[in-house]
Amino acid sequence: MAPRKPLLSFNLATLSGSGSSSNASIPSSSDDDDDAVKKPWHHYLPLFGTVFLILAPHPSLLYVLVDFHLQTLHKPLLFAMHLIMTYTLTFMALSSLIVLVARDPGRVTSVDQGDGDEVGLREALMPDIDFSKPGSWCRKCWAPKPERTHHCSACGRCVLKMDHHCPWLGSKCIGHRTYPAFLHFLCTVSLLATYIAVMSIFALWYAFNNAYTVNADTPIHELFLAAAGLIFSLVVGSFFLYHVYLVSTNQTTIEHISPFILLRHLPPLPRTGHTLSDPPLEPELSGPQRRLVKDAHGAIHIYDVGWRKNWAQVFGCCHTFGWLLRLWIGGASPGDGKYFPRNPYEIERDSS
Numbered sequence: 001m002a003p004r005k006p007l008l009s010f011n012l013a014t015l016s017g018s019g020s021s022s023n024a025s026i027p028s029s030s031d032d033d034d035d036a037v038k039k040p041w042h043h044y045l046p047l048f049g050t051v052f053l054i055l056a057p058h059p060s061l062l063y064v065l066v067d068f069h070l071q072t073l074h075k076p077l078l079f080a081m082h083l084i085m086t087y088t089l090t091f092m093a094l095s096s097l098i099v100l101v102a103r104d105p106g107r108v109t110s111v112d113q114g115d116g117d118e119v120g121l122r123e124a125l126m127p128d129i130d131f132s133k134p135g136s137w138c139r140k141c142w143a144p145k146p147e148r149t150h151h152c153s154a155c156g157r158c159v160l161k162m163d164h165h166c167p168w169l170g171s172k173c174i175g176h177r178t179y180p181a182f183l184h185f186l187c188t189v190s191l192l193a194t195y196i197a198v199m200s201i202f203a204l205w206y207a208f209n210n211a212y213t214v215n216a217d218t219p220i221h222e223l224f225l226a227a228a229g230l231i232f233s234l235v236v237g238s239f240f241l242y243h244v245y246l247v248s249t250n251q252t253t254i255e256h257i258s259p260f261i262l263l264r265h266l267p268p269l270p271r272t273g274h275t276l277s278d279p280p281l282e283p284e285l286s287g288p289q290r291r292l293v294k295d296a297h298g299a300i301h302i303y304d305v306g307w308r309k310n311w312a313q314v315f316g317c318c319h320t321f322g323w324l325l326r327l328w329i330g331g332a333s334p335g336d337g338k339y340f341p342r343n344p345y346e347i348e349r350d351s352s
Contacts, residue, residue, distance in 0.1 A: 043171040047101065050168050054093060054189070057196060057228055060221040061086060067218050068203050082199055089192040095329045096185040097169070105175030106160030106337050108141070108149055146338035148303075150254055160337035164253040176337030180315055183247070184330025186240035190233055197229025250303040250310040250340075259297030304343050313340070 069079040138145040141158050145151075150162040152173050161176040174182045204222040207214045246256060255261055260282040269278045276284050285293065304310065315326055316334045325331050 039171050043167070046168045047170040050097070051094075053232075054090065054097075054192075057225055058090070060225055061196060063221050064200065064203055064218060064225065067215050068206075068222075072214055072218075085195060086192065089188050089195065092328060093185055093188040093192060096181045096188065099181040099329050099331075100172060100174070100178050100185060101170045103178050103181070103332070105162070105173045105178045106149075108138075108143060108146065108158040108160060147340055148252065148255070149338075161252060161333075161340075162254060176335075177332040180326065180333055181330035183240070183243055183314070184326075186236055186243060190237040190240050193229045193232035193236060195229075196225050197233055200225035200229060247311055247314050248307045249301050250305065250313065251301060259294045262293060262297050262300065262302075265302055302342055303340050305341050309341075 065079055065082055069075055069082065136145055137143075138149075138151050138158050140151050143158065145158055146160065148161045149158050151158045152162060152165050154165050154171060155173055159173045159175040161179070163174040163179055163182070165171070165173050166182075172178075200222045204219060204226055207219040207222060243253075246253065263279045263282070266279050269276060269280070282290075313335070314333050315331075317323060317326060317331070319325075322331070
């Protein structure tokens with residue numbers, strides 16, 4: 001009688017053998033896509049809406065530039081300056097948008113495989129990770145969860161230093177490798193909208209004061225451009241200023257709107273004298289305790305190491321001409337996105 005095969009085996013040769021039918025269900029790391037969940041086509045409709053909103057004002061913009069600045073004012077240098085500025089900002093915004101859609105926001109590798117699968121298996125069985133520490137292990141991905149990493153339910157995966165999930169960018173997450181490009185996109189769109197609004201308001205004011213010298217259709221385009229520019233500059237500009245505050249204080253959107261994340265950084269609780277988990281969970285807290293955590297969250301910033309170093313963590317570059325890439329498309333944040341320096345003073349305040 002042939003010996004029975006064990007139900008579970010850690011023999012790598014058995015797992016990788018081509019003759020076994022059980023290995024068909026074993027996932028391979030090389031087969032991982034950028035997103036763990038295949039998104040249906042309608043998830044990309046907001047992305048087309050974003051591109052449409054960027055390009056929609058340009059027919060009216062060209063009409064105003066040609067009719068007003070060339071044919072009415074007869075100022076070709078002013079026409080060229082407005083044309084170069086608007087289309088440079090448009091190209092920069094579309095460039096950072098392409099980076100946001102095409103680049104992975106920050107993949108979390110399960111283990112460092114080293115020279116072969118055997119090393120990866122050994123590290124998986126005896127990892128140098130404290131899995132009892134909160135946030136160090138994702139129970140959905142079943143993989144290590146580095147610091148400031150969060151699991152996105154829409155993408156079905158963990159993202160390094162996840163900021164938020166944005167449906168307007170093709171249902172993509174904003175993470176460690178795409179956050180500078182996201183700030184660049186917000187900044188260029190805000191500047192473009194403000195520039196078009198100011199230029200159109202001046203042209204519209206000229207049309208009101210010189211009604212007989214301008215084309216009758218030109219003020220309609222100028223009014224449309226001024227209204228659209230003001231709306232987008234206020235909406236996108238406010239969002240950009242909010243993220244400027246987040247970068248200056250070294251926070252992500254998730255960390256800023258989720259005060260109970262602060263519970264993960266509490267020191268170990270005594271083993272007796274309470275019924276709380278270690279660390280405490282939000283449903284276990286009483287009303288006064290919840291208010292205390294929310295008040296502390298507004299004053300304690302664990303990762304705030306000074307505004308200069310905070311901005312260097314996002315836009316710092318190691319290359320000589322790296323700032324040119326930052327100005328053009330935003331680029332990616334330096335570092336591996338797994339380890340971040342902490343403010344020892346804030347940790348001391350949190351512990352007290």
